[in-house]
Amino acid sequence: MKALITTITRSPKGNAIPATREVVADEIRVGRGAECEFRLADPRVPIHAKSISKGESGPQIVDTTNQVRGGSDERPQPLTVGVTFRIGPFKVDVVEAPAGADLALNVELVQALPENTKIAGKAILAQARRLPISRRLLSWMLFLPIILWFLVFPALNAKMHSDKRMAERGAVAGKAQQATEADPKMLMQVKSVSALAPDTSWNPGELARGHQNLVGGCKACHSEPFVRVKDEDCLACHKSAADHVSKQVANVPQLAETRCATCHIDHKGPLALLEQNKHYYMGNCASCHSDIKAAMPKTLTGNVSDFAKEHPQFRVNVSIGLKKTDLMRVRLDDKAKLVEKTNLKFPHDVHLDPKGVKGPQGLVKVECNTCHKIDATGLKFKPITMKDDCQSCHELRFEPAVSSRQVPHGKVSEVMTTLREFYSYVALDKIELNKPADAQISRLPAGKIAPSGERIANAPEAQQKANAAAKLLFEKTSCFICHQVTPAEPVNGQPNWNIAPIRETHVWMTKSLFPHDKHTMADCSDCHAAKKSKSEHDVLMPGIDSCRTCHAGAKPEPDKVVSNCNMCHGFHVTDHTMPPNTPAHSPENSARMKAVVAANAPQALEAKAK
């Protein structure tokens, strides 16, 4: 049989390009194999797919794919015009055969191999970029936990607790105080106030030792979001912290900008606050004090830029009355006002005579520290008492010839009682007062109590002697030596005297600290001109020149100590005249400060001077 096979390929535009060839054979084998008469070169076509032969009623086709496995059981299909069939990716149409041919077939590849190299290349490279997880997903997986855990949760936690914060702070502060004062276990409870607080991750550094009980309780100090730590937050616990300038004295706008936390910066390690408290880390005193009048026109404080270059003469507290608060700050230059009001008669020069001062046992050499003894603080001196510091010389004997007995250093009535007792005894026992002293006379011997009738009988004589001794003591010998004594109206027929009360000692320089124990390399007389002081009204405080012999300013000088402001002055101006531990912000202190300010006002000072 003769067959015409037309292979149709397509132009890029899809137009058919036919190519016809003629095959003449009894059997036309169709398949991939080279021996096939109708060869379809495609791996998807079986090596022997079909067989076309001339049947009884025209050309017919039979499947031979599985022939090797024992022959085809398929019936041959007639190949009449219009029949279409597929062999692998090829479509075969039976068309009208021209004259002389038995069969005409059109063959077209309708399923090309999926090997468009361009697409394949892109796919492979795209595959190379395809990572097991997308960058976007990974970004979200990191972004969300971080933003939730480190920002949203802590912020929500803080916001939710903002209403409770005052109560919480009170609890924390209260517990902290209790914990440090009494029970160390309380610290744990304080910590557990908000131990799970997510805002712990915001903590930029370890808290100071004194604040470590507040770890996890951020709101104890950071009470309001997006607002710097407020002074009230600090003062909730630190009630006794004094202002630089008390609000009762003046309202200084410059100081309003200075918060506690300007200088006291926490989260810098356990010992950082202690270290900061020793220095003015953030301070620049001169920025205000070099022209203090500009900021505070009414101030009595002088300008200071440097201790060596510009520092006013010291002001000392001078007593102007007998009350504790009767004090006036006077510059050491102001000699007219520099008079200490005290009712004690005490010339330092007499006592400090290098030859010695007369005592009961002869000449006594008195040094400053015979009476002035530094107390445990090293800053101040122990109070001087009659018993400890004066009486060894200033004995209060009244019959030194016969007795070592002394009157008490106390009220007039107590003195009178002692004297009456003594002279009654003398009268009863008929002791001769002109005889030399008998040691036993100072005590009433046991079993020698005189009968009452006898005591009364001797009373007038004893009374007169006692009165006479008292007059001598008060007005001539003992009391009068040191005190202002004036006769007063008799009480119950007994003579009486007024002793002017002694003005209590006070701190001279309240705005600075002078540690005497750190200055023991100098003699007292290097600074205090006590040896030449003839009057108790003298103020024996040294002036600034005295300090400047050893102390330089901020700039180093040969043989001098570099001295910054904080060497002598504190920022928190505490009032030494107040009892210790008085809260600076307490109502009583506020009232007191008002009084002090009023007393120190220029008009008040002038009135007092008159």
Next chain:
Amino acid sequence: MTIKQSTVLTYGGFRYLKLSLLVSVAAIAAYAWHSPALKPNGGTWLGYTLGTIGALIILLLLFFGIRKRRYKSNAGTVRSWLSAHIYLGTSLIIIATLHTGFEFGWNVHTLAYALMLAVISSGFWGMYYYIRYPTLMGEALRGETFEQHLLAVAAIDNDSRALAMNLSDQLNKALLESANSPLFNGFWQRFSGKNPKCRTAAIVNQLAESGKKLTGEQARINEAVYTRQLQKLSRLNRMREHVRLKTSLDLWLIFHVPLSIALLAALTAHIVSVFFYW
């Protein structure tokens, strides 16, 4: 005459290197000159200044990710942006470290700093790849393009299949499957550049074995197909090396980009928290 090629590093006569050096030196000088109360930290005026500069630079660097996708944008060339990205990113090491004042702890602040260093490190890694790998990728393909290799492989496949028409169905099936099989089986092979289950390699072995048994015309065809498949395997391995390099080149970004987004989160938390509890 040698043509000196400008790279992102030499861009604009080292314009951004100079700018970064200027910023870094200025930051170091300010840090050395500054004597804060206590010790240096992020809360001093210099600390806030360095922190602000650092945060602005980070935002600028993050914006590079947006800028490089804005093909219509005229706000500087992408090349210029990348050059600035590299140099300003490097200067961040100095600016941010000085901002910390060398205070570190287990907190969100140090987290942000650590993430920033991680992003910069991955950036250095990527920069090294960008400079080194394009050359290696070219060398791997022996001067041809990837598509030329694909065409050659397809031609070899066609040729082999044509030759192998009279060989066994099994071989023809294997040839067809190998033509449609991927370069790599599984993601991780792209990191090694090797495919142990390569069908072409299997065919090469198969042909070597069958060659021993065949004689005459069949043996000649077998050898011809064997030679072609060996050529194909060589090309495939070059393509695999190319893809391996390409994968690495893209891999660093899977660290760089998510870490930079994590940094954005930590930086936001850092800034907000600092002022929340001022």
